[in-house]
Amino acid sequence: MTSINVLSNNSFTALSSDRSYDDGVEDVVENLFRMLGEVVWVDEKVLDALTIVSGCGPALIAELIDAFILGALSIGVPEYVAKRAVFKLFEGTVKSLEMLSVSELRDQVITPRGLTIRILKDAYARLSCPLLKFWSLPMTLCLIFREGL
Numbered sequence: 001m002t003s004i005n006v007l008s009n010n011s012f013t014a015l016s017s018d019r020s021y022d023d024g025v026e027d028v029v030e031n032l033f034r035m036l037g038e039v040v041w042v043d044e045k046v047l048d049a050l051t052i053v054s055g056c057g058p059a060l061i062a063e064l065i066d067a068f069i070l071g072a073l074s075i076g077v078p079e080y081v082a083k084r085a086v087f088k089l090f091e092g093t094v095k096s097l098e099m100l101s102v103s104e105l106r107d108q109v110i111t112p113r114g115l116t117i118r119i120l121k122d123a124y125a126r127l128s129c130p131l132l133k134f135w136s137l138p139m140t141l142c143l144i145f146r147e148g149l
Contacts, residue, residue, distance in 0.1 A: 003054045003055050003057070003058055004058050005037060005058055006036040006037065009035070009036055009037055010037050011036045011037035011038070011054075012037060012038050012040075012050075012054045013033045013036060013037060013038065013039045013040075013054075014039075014040050014041075014042045014046065014047060014050045014054065015029065015030065015033065015039060015040070015041050015042070016041065016042055016043065016044040016046075016047055017041070018044060026041075061090075065086055065087075065090060068082075068086040068089065069082045069083055069086050072085065072086065093105070
């Protein structure tokens with residue numbers, strides 16, 4: 001299982017084998033997929049769950065990026081600036097998360113009466129079921145940004 005991110009050699013590929021192969025077959029397979037990005041070996045039962053993250057994830061992230069761009073456009077940011085700003089936002093956030101945990105990053109950005117906490121409260125208020133809060137937050141944020149801040 002891999003994802004569309006093979007286009008930039010940044011895919012996350014999970015491989016599974018139900019038996020051991022001789023003569024380094026697994027090494028050959030892993031090296032082939034490693035040309036496309038990162039590779040991990042997992043139990044087969046984990047593949048479906050990883051499909052949600054790695055396989056579906058790029059489309060969900062693309063939708064979220066599009067919402068940020070459209071939100072920026074709706075408040076007057078020129079398109080070329082909006083795209084660059086949003087791309088750098090996601091790139092920089094990922095790099096920052098290599099040094100900070102998700103909660104540390106979030107807590108360093110949020111202030112008690114600031115815009116970030118208002119946006120998050122609005123997003124969570126739109127969701128009624130606690131389980132949906134986890135899975136639907138990105139899509140709810142898309143709606144908020146598309147509607148304008």
